[in-house]
Every structure is written in C-alpha cells, then in structure tokens.
Amino acid sequence: MTLIKNAWPSDRPSQLILAASALFALIYLFDDFGISAPFTVNVVIKAAGIVLLAIYALRQDHLVLAAGLALGAVGDVFLALDESVLPLGIAAFGLGHLVYIWLFARWRMQAGPRGGMSRIAALAIAAFGLVMLGWLQPYFGELRVAASVYNAIILVMAILAVLGRSPTLALIGALLFVVSDSVLAVRLFADQLEWAGPVVWVTYYLGQAGIALGLARARPGSAT
Secondary structure, X not given: OHHHHHHOOOOHHHHHHHHHHHHHHHHXXXXXXXXOOOHHHHHHHHHHHHHHHHHHHHHOOOHHHHHHHHHXXXXXXXXXXXXXXXXXXXXXXXXXXXXXXXXXXXXXXXXXXXXXXXXHHHHHHHHHHHHXXXXXXXXXXXXXXXXXXXXXXXXXXXXXXXXXXXXXXXXHHHHHHHHHHHHHHHHHHOOOOHXXXXXXXXXXXXXXXXXXXXXXXXXXXXXX
C-alpha cells in the first residue's frame, strides 16, 4: 500500500482518471467472466481501463509511456476480435513492450543497476522464459516466429526492469506481465488452463497499472 500511496497523484483529475480505469477493469472482470454484455460493449470496457492509464500518463507529460499503454489497449481490442487478427494483437503488444524496454533501459543507464540478487533474478526469468518457449513451440503452429519473438521481447523487458533501479511498482508490473502472458500463452496455444481467464486479466491489468503508476511521475535519477 505504501508503494501505491507514494506513486498516487495529488491532483484530483488524475485521481479520478485512475479510479475510473480501475472501475472499468473491475467491470470487465465481472462482465467477461459472468455478466456477458454485448460484444461491442465488452470490447470497449476491456480497452477503456488501459486507455485511461494512457491518458493519465499524458497528464504527467510522459508521452512515451502513454504510447506504450495505448499500444496495449490496441492489442486488447485485437485479442477480443476474431482469431484471424491475433497476429495484429501480438504485434501491438510487442510494440508496446518495445516501448517499455526503452523506458527500463533508460532507467538502467541513468539510475544505475539495482544490485543485490537482481542478476540471479534476471537469470531465473530468462531460464523460465526459455523453458516456456521450448514447451510451447509445438503449439504455436503458424505463429511460431511471431510468438517466439514476442516471448523474447517480454523477457527482455522484465529482465531490464529487474536489473535497473526503476521504481519498485514498475518492476512489480513488469513481473506481473510475465505471469499474465505466460498463463495466457498456455491457455491460448496449448488449450489448457481454461479456468485461468480471470487470472490473466487481473495480472495483466495490475501489470499495466504498476508500470503506469511507477513510471508516469518518476524520472531516472529521482527517488525510486
């Protein structure tokens, strides 16, 4: 709670934007996994929470972060549509993670290394990613190249978040993204963990929110 309190904005409009984002995320959790609103409404609800996070980043004059979040919202829309546009969803998320890679790399270069057990943690993340990638390869089919590249991108993002002295809330967000995408990949490609839809959504939204809250107001060189 202290991490969130320290990252929480003091101005009322930003607070309302973040509260509305969390509300849309909660509505989607109940809607997509129970209430079942009309398809179009469902897609709007799903994307709205992340769009509002992007608007919050814009209010903090962090255009690059806003672009990464907006690409995530675009990915949300594509994943909600027909499977034929799944590659576009993967591409949108991949581009969003490339933005996050740039941001975490900037923190690593300007704020310095995290130290401690960060290198061991980075190696553990890399090993986990390689095991997951090897296991899922037979299930990727025609998306083998795209899914493999995406897997590499998100692992680099998480590893840079661990190695650099980026804000702790952003680091937690990056790790939650790894959890979310790993569970989603097993569910989407291996047709397992059918029960895990809510887990994917909660970890995904909290991952985006953690990165947004962690990075929107902080800058490399400031207190983390």
